[in-house]
Amino acid sequence: MNIGIVGPIATEYVADFLATNTDNLPRGYPGAPLMGVLIGQLLKQGHKVSAFTTDSSLYASGATVKASGPNFDFYICPSRPRAWRFNSYRLGRAIDGFAYEIQQLKNAIKLANPEIVHAHWTYEFANATIKAGRPHLITCHDAPAVVFRYTRSLYRAIRYLVARQVFRNGSYFTTVSTYMASSLRNYVKDDIEVVPNPLADYVLEKGAPRARPETRRIGLICNGWDLRKNPKPALEAFAKLRCRQPIAELHLYGVDFEVGGHAQTWCIQQGLNSGMVFHGVTPHKQLIEQLEQLDLLLHPALEESFGVVIAEAMALGLPIVAGQNSGAVPWVVGSEGVMDIDCCAVLTDVSDSLKISAALDEVFDEGYLKRSLAGYLRARKMFSPKAVTDSYLAIYKRILLGSVNE
Template sequence: MTIGVAGPIELRILDWDLKDTSLPQTNAFPLTSHFINALLKRGFKVIAYTNSTEIAEPMVLESGNLKVCISRQKPQPGRRFFLFEVEDMRKMMVAHPADFISAFWSYEFAWAALKTGKPTVVSLHDVALQILRKIPDMFRLVRWMINYIVVSKADFLLANSVYTYNQLDRKTKSKTRVIDNFYPSTLEQRLSATAQKGNYIITVAQGFTQRKNIENGLQAFALLRRQFPDLEYYLVGVDSEEGGLAQQYAEKQNLTDGVRFMGPMPYDDVFKLIQNAQVLLHPSREESFGMVLLEAMVARTPTVGGKASGYIPHLLNYGKAGLLSDVESPESMATEVGRLLSDRDLYQTLAHAGYTYAEENFSEEVIVRKHLDYYSEVLGRDLKPVVQQPDKPQKVA
């Protein structure tokens, strides 16, 4: 059985011999790479389909049981309805066929997969209509239109959380199964046994948008500094680099004291910062899942998230695996972070509870098994790996 996986893929964290070679920059999403690694570890042959703006011609890379097919992406794809990108990827899928395709996100990657006629399951990691309502611009309109085509044509859908599922219409729900996101088994191997907590809290967010709500995070930290004058605030992710939108806002509001604007960083470096942080503050107003919170739970870094921020309350077990706050109120966020910094017993309790809840509900072993069982159901037969599953997980550098 050869399983195809289509979506944004971080090539440098794939479990293959080429991770240290010169690789083109791709539209990266770590979860897709972790899923590919999990399939390889279980003995499946995998063909991954992704794209890049850095290549002039389609590229195919192979290592062991993994083949990566990289198609082209041209500038400003939304203006062309992603038609070039969809067709270029479709051709790659036909030239390098898999028995079955798992497509991440309901956009161009899934559209290309559906055009091949191969059995395809499309994973929904957001709800395009909700995003369009919150960010009503032409790009999100195009994304919603592609999502409409994909969801209408797909026979099998996965929602990454009950929150995502509950936002779907009745017809879409009828062909959708809920399977949560997961953290990779290798994440615990990345934990440093000698790590020590630094005197900082951290927020990891991709974008300085109304949805990510970094403004209120900065205001909450300014309140925290009155109680903890030596505490620092690390901002990591797109738009949080020096000179970026987050710093521009902070300077205008006189909120830069103690703030380090770190911007985008490699996955492993971000995880180390999370492990060494006192608290992960997640001021986002809405999340379909919340992967960074899950990673913090595995790292035993207590978290503070929004009590009405999409799936976040469920992910934090309604306050039992992390504290919940009103993200519209900087005072509320500052209060909850301050509780963790001031109460060592509470801190240790939540660190342990967060890890336990993550392990029992969102581990690779639990979630990937659900995927494979569902794929077997879709295909009407058992999925047979090409090699025996190794006794020990392969280490991802």
């Protein structure tokens, strides 16, 4: 099958599939390792893949860059660097609803002419896919209305309107969790099939079920200092735990969690920084190696459409503390919101630092090994690249046969 994959694709995540040195290639669109995982599995199963993404560094030249490898073509299209101010003689990309980016992607898709196109996220990538006029599948990785509710801005309002256009004009949709399927029910005319995100092989090759440790090394991976990510109660909860258990460590990763960043500054101001190690943005493979050395993942987000880092921690054998009402989180960890010893997580009210602190204590009780084993096994059953890709391939075939949702 000749398959197009459109979405936020970083060059580093597809470098192994290219026959050229990638040092001089544009970096692509960083932030979603799962895109490279899906592409790699499709290639492994013998399919031809054309992948499409954007990079603002190409705007000055206006030229799409193409790199290739066995059965693989990678198109990096220009995008405007600024959302609001003029980009040379063009408006900011948000003002016209990403029209330039959509046109560039559409042109590349039509040039490659795949049998079917699979777009990820319901914004410019999906809009370009629809306009290219090929049979298509759109995977919804977030609920635009929910994102807008937590991040009230004009930019997010425009993104929401772009997504509404995609929902109105798209033909076939999947999403990544049962929570997301429920959240999007009113936006599309047919039921949305659930296909979870895949984990990279290098994640699944690591980790093991683990016995209760003597250490208390906790990881928190959070990209952004905002209401939805909800870091403040988690930091306060760790400070309470540290008073009871001075050996406790909190390792913090992601945007705003670097040395001297927003999170550390706030913690110092509040007198909460004891025992905290601020790592900031960390390359994914390095992040996984460091996460494997920890004992627990603390995930305080108020809402998640999936939560890849939770699934990765499960695969490594780390128990989880996370929100009992945080969107897809209970489904990802294998719970219906009940704190069950056979589940890999202790779920709690993550808006309350006292309850988070109590949950951190509970995770290290006699059920630690069972939680570790439950997550380790569930991650391999639900989130392996082959299982996810096989589900998508079955949907592609049904779309091409015209039998989806019949």
